[in-house]
Amino acid sequence: MSKVLFYLLDVGHAFAEGSMEIRLWGVDSEGKTVLVRDRSFSPWFYLICRSKSEAEKALNLINSSKTRFHKIRSTELVTKKLFGREVTALKIACQDHESAAEYSESLQKLPQVSGIAENDVRPTEQYLLQRGLLPCTWIEAETEFAKEERLVAGGSFRLTGDIRPSGDRARPALKIMSFAVLYSASGRNRLILVSARTSEGVSVQFEAEEDEGSIISGFVDFVHDNDPDMVVGYQSNSVDWPLLMRRARDLRLRLDVDRAGGEPHPSIHGHISIAGRANVDLFEIARDQAEPKVKTLENVVEHLGIARHALRVEDCEIDQAWKDPEKRKRLRDYAAQKAELILKLSEAFLDYAIQMSSLTGLPLDQVPAATAGFKVDAYLIREAYKLGELIPQRVERPYYPYRGGLVLAPKPGLHENIAVLDFTSMYPNLMLLYNVSPDTLLQAGDREADAYEIPGLGYRFRKSPEGMYTIVLNNLLTARSAIKAKIDSLRRDSAEKRVLEAQEQAVKTIANAVYGYAGWIGARWYVREVAESTAALGRNTIETTLNEARNLQLELTYGDTDSIFVENDAKKVEKLEATIRERLKMEIKMDKVYARVLFTEAKKRYAGLLEDGSVELVGLEAVRGDWSEIAKKVQEKVVEIVLREKSPKKALEYVRNIVDSIHRKDVEYSQFVIWKTLAKPLEAYEVRAPHVEAARELIRDGWRLTLGDKIGYVITSTPGKLYQKAKPYIKATVKDIDAEYYAANQVIPAAFRILEILGVSEDQLPKPTAQRRDRSVVEFMEHKP
DNA sequence: GCGGCGCTACTACCT
DNA sequence: ACAGGTAGTAGCGCCGCG
Numbered sequence: 041m042s043k044v045l046f047y048l049l050d051v052g053h054a055f056a057e058g059s060m061e062i063r064l065w066g067v068d069s070e071g072k073t074v075l076v077r078d079r080s081f082s083p084w085f086y087l088i089c090r091s092k093s094e095a096e097k098a099l100n101l102i103n104s105s106k107t108r109f110h111k112i113r114s115t116e117l118v119t120k121k122l123f124g125r126e127v128t129a130l131k132i133a134c135q136d137h138e139s140a141a142e143y144s145e146s147l148q149k150l151p152q153v154s155g156i157a158e159n160d161v162r163p164t165e166q167y168l169l170q171r172g173l174l175p176c177t178w179i180e181a182e183t184e185f186a187k188e189e190r191l192v193a194g195g196s197f198r199l200t201g202d203i204r205p206s207g208d209r210a211r212p213a214l215k216i217m218s219f220a221v222l223y224s225a226s227g228r229n230r231l232i233l234v235s236a237r238t239s240e241g242v243s244v245q246f247e248a249e250e251d252e253g254s255i256i257s258g259f260v261d262f263v264h265d266n267d268p269d270m271v272v273g274y275q276s277n278s279v280d281w282p283l284l285m286r287r288a289r290d291l292r293l294r295l296d297v298d299r300a301g302g303e304p305h306p307s308i309h310g311h312i313s314i315a316g317r318a319n320v321d322l323f324e325i326a327r328d329q330a331e332p333k334v335k336t337l338e339n340v341v342e343h344l345g346i347a348r349h350a351l352r353v354e355d356c357e358i359d360q361a362w363k364d365p366e367k368r369k370r371l372r373d374y375a376a377q378k379a380e381l382i383l384k385l386s387e388a389f390l391d392y393a394i395q396m397s398s399l400t401g402l403p404l405d406q407v408p409a410a411t412a413g414f415k416v417d418a419y420l421i422r423e424a425y426k427l428g429e430l431i432p433q434r435v436e437r438p439y440y441p442y443r444g445g446l447v448l449a450p451k452p453g454l455h456e457n458i459a460v461l462d463f464t465s466m467y468p469n470l471m472l473l474y475n476v477s478p479d480t481l482l483q484a485g486d487r488e489a490d491a492y493e494i495p496g497l498g499y500r501f502r503k504s505p506e507g508m509y510t511i512v513l514n515n516l517l518t519a520r521s522a523i524k525a526k527i528d529s530l531r532r533d534s535a536e537k538r539v540l541e542a543q544e545q546a547v548k549t550i551a552n553a554v555y556g557y558a559g560w561i562g563a564r565w566y567v568r569e570v571a572e573s574t575a576a577l578g579r580n581t582i583e584t585t586l587n588e589a590r591n592l593q594l595e596l597t598y599g600d601t602d603s604i605f606v607e608n609d610a611k612k613v614e615k616l617e618a619t620i621r622e623r624l625k626m627e628i629k630m631d632k633v634y635a636r637v638l639f640t641e642a643k644k645r646y647a648g649l650l651e652d653g654s655v656e657l658v659g660l661e662a663v664r665g666d667w668s669e670i671a672k673k674v675q676e677k678v679v680e681i682v683l684r685e686k687s688p689k690k691a692l693e694y695v696r697n698i699v700d701s702i703h704r705k706d707v708e709y710s711q712f713v714i715w716k717t718l719a720k721p722l723e724a725y726e727v728r729a730p731h732v733e734a735a736r737e738l739i740r741d742g743w744r745l746t747l748g749d750k751i752g753y754v755i756t757s758t759p760g761k762l763y764q765k766a767k768p769y770i771k772a773t774v775k776d777i778d779a780e781y782y783a784a785n786q787v788i789p790a791a792f793r794i795l796e797i798l799g800v801s802e803d804q805l806p807k808p809t810a811q812r813r814d815r816s817v818v819e820f821m822e823h824k825p
Numbered sequence: 826g827c828g829g830c831g832c833t834a835c836t837a838c839c840t
Numbered sequence: 841a842c843a844g845g846t847a848g849t850a851g852c853g854c855c856g857c858g
Contacts (some may be wrong), residue, residue: 075849124854152842171836235847290832307843330838335836357850370843388840411842412841412842413842414841414842415842416842440845442843442844443844443845444840444843444844444845445839445843445844445845446845447839447840447845447846460840465839467840467843495850520832553842553843554841554842555842555843556842556843556844557842557843558842558843558844559843559844560841560842560843561841562841562842564841566836571842571843571844574843575843575844583841598840599843600839600845601840601844602840603840642844642846642847642848643839643845643846644838644839644840644847645839645846645849658836658838658839659837659839659846659847660838663838664836664837664838664839665836665838666836666837666838666849694855715831716835716836716837717836717837719836720835724831725834725835726834726851727834727835727851727852728840728850728851728852729835729836729851730850731832731835731836732835761850761851762849762850762851763850763851785849789848789849826849826857827856827857828856828857829853829854829855829856830853830854830855831842831851831852831853831854832851832852832853833850833851833853833856834845834849834850834851834852835849835850835851836848837846837847837848838845838846838847838848839844839845839846839847840843840844840845
């Protein structure tokens with residue numbers, strides 16, 4: 041017998057010699073690959089019964105049909121909780137997940153059975169729950185050496201005894217491989233070039249000489265030679281892997297890049313799974329971040345300061361460049377750069393992904409692919425298991441909307457010295473304060489003297505014991521404070537500090553998402569009343585705060601959900617904070633002070649000048665991804681002139697100059713591009729829209745588009761509706777640009793939004809001239825058949 | 826045939 | 841597919857207009 045200590049990277053299950061086997065893949069302290077196989081696991085499900093006697097009846101029935109249910113390993117009558125209520129249930133554990141699925145299907149039809157639970161929790165997830173293990177943590181296992189396998193450098197072991205967390209979390213040195221695929225993007229989608237790079241500094245490229253086969257076989261060999269623990273790409277789950285898999289299939293080649301002699305395969309959350317290696321698509325992490333708006337690899341690394349002036353090649357140039365021997369070198373450099381940037385980006389994202397993995401229990405490769413809702417789901421599953429709560433089935437249900445946060449109409453105009461006060465973690469703290477949780481909600485008929493009643497809604501939540509959300513949020517908020525304190529105690533930037541910051545970010549993400557999760561119909565613990573009550577408590581909180589501010593004669597300019605904007609009167613603000621603390625048991629704190637702030641008539645749109653001289657724009661065109669750069673730049677500049685110099689005149693002058701340069705087309709082409717997300721399949725659109733028409737044109741040219749792709753288009757001088765004027769930006773030049781559109785529908789509205797607040801009238805801004813109108817009429821006539 | 830009007834679709838933002 | 845609240849542009853159908 042030998043003890044194996046390893047860092048868990050991937051979990052899988054398989055059938056071996058007729059029985060189900062859980063496979064734990066990891067690395068040991070020397071960085072060698074380890075595989076631990078466990079054949080002792082029995083996946084389970086629960087049958088919920090109406091009463092104990094009914095449960096006994098069902099149990100007898102099942103136990104007397106041993107032949108029919110011969111793959112049941114054990115049955116047990118248990119008392120559990122479901123949504124905080126005691127239930128009697130039968131725990132049925134089976135030989136493997138297939139028999140579990142089959143039996144759960146038939147047994148839930150028994151008349152004694154009123155419900156079912158945990159049948160839709162994946163076997164690997166059940167395994168980790170039962171053994172108390174988390175991915176991206178160290179585990180010790182009592183095993184015996186099974187065999188030396190070609191694909192498992194550190195050896196393959198069979199679990200013979202205990203398996204448990206070792207308590208250590210320090211990340212070992214992981215072997216990482218990045219890769220990027222270049223392909224002929226339009227039409228046939230043939231492989232042109234694959235570039236790969238390892239964290240040990242090995243770099244390689246595979247090119248199509250005669251055929252693509254050499255690329256695939258070369259790549260597969262490279263993966264095995266370097267044996268990475270983690271494979272990183274950019275859009276690799278949506279583009280690179282599917283393309284490699286498709287071409288390998290077409291060419292009848294095996295893409296056996298995993299550690300078990302198998303091929304990549306689609307898994308949950310739409311990601312590609314590679315047994316024994318963590319396959320991570322860094323685009324999926326970038327996707328969750330607000331900036332940059334257009335998330336190309338080059339934009340993302342530049343935004344993060346990882347690289348500057350990254351080499352850029354448009355997808356549509358690749359074919360041509362490859363055919364031209366002169367340009368081939370540039371293409372090779374571009375592919376090599378991609379692999380390098382992806383590797384660097386993985387360093388920037390890895391700490392966060394690891395922390396999220398060990399917090400939620402999701403394997404590392406699933407973390408980036410899982411949406412926020414599923415991350416919370418995974419986290420709650422772990423906490424519920426520890427609390428002895430059954431994990432409810434995910435069920436389809438109807439959607440009922442409810443009222444959300446309160447938004448005040450701003451006082452339009454320019455204001456000086458305005459303080460922004462906001463509640464720290466308002467929703468989580470309200471849920472804590474009122475024990476708002478799926479398992480504390482009382483039903484209409486419940487008699488419970490000691491309960492919180494939600495004003496205006498009448499829902500009641502019992503005061504004790506603490507609900508699941510209460511416990512969880514308490515843990516998360518307490519952990520976050522502790523992590524923050526630790527970060528503050530570390531003065532200099534260090535690896536330890538960065539890990540803590542990543543951990544804090546992960547904890548914060550989950551804590552902030554719990555409220556939204558509660559109101560999400562896809563949630564296992566969906567209870568609309570929980571979300572609805574929290575939002576109602578939030579409205580009351582902000583209402584009370586507003587009233588107290590009025591009592592103190594503290595002038596209000598704006599407020600949204602958990603924040604209020606007031607005159608910066610230190611004494612009154614302090615009084616307000618104290619009153620709120622006392623009356624509501626909530627913390628409202630001054631977040632920042634605007635030396636000057638400008639509100640439009642609209643909610644959720646304003647611009648402020650901070651005391652350090654920096655300018656912030658909120659909600660305005662300039663911070664939106666779907667306006668042209670030129671319009672955004674002009675609006676930002678106007679805001680700066682207005683806030684810093686209070687000179688609408690100067691701003692006006694600036695706008696006039698820019699509009700002139702637009703008409704002269706003395707503006708860089710990229711400034712005209714408008715980006716919009718393709719949010720649904722083309723055929724699902726009910727109206728014609730510019731970005732949809734541009735997307736259709738790209739498809740006609742043979743491009744593959746994915747849901748969620750950003751479509752870049754420009755408005756050309758083609759006559760007609762806007763959607764007829766739109767052209768994919770790669771297919772037009774500055775000559776095609778409709779200057780009048782950009783002046784009249786982009787730059788001027790964005791600038792006027794700010795200037796009108798300062799009393800500038802519309803006719804002080806440039807307007808379409810007769811001459812310009814005439815020219816478009818001429819063009820229109822010329823285009824007539 | 827066309828402009829004005831009101832409604833809807835669509836996207837992306839704020840907290 | 842974490843929530844609701846909100847702004848803004850453009851498309852589209854309808855109406856009136858001798």
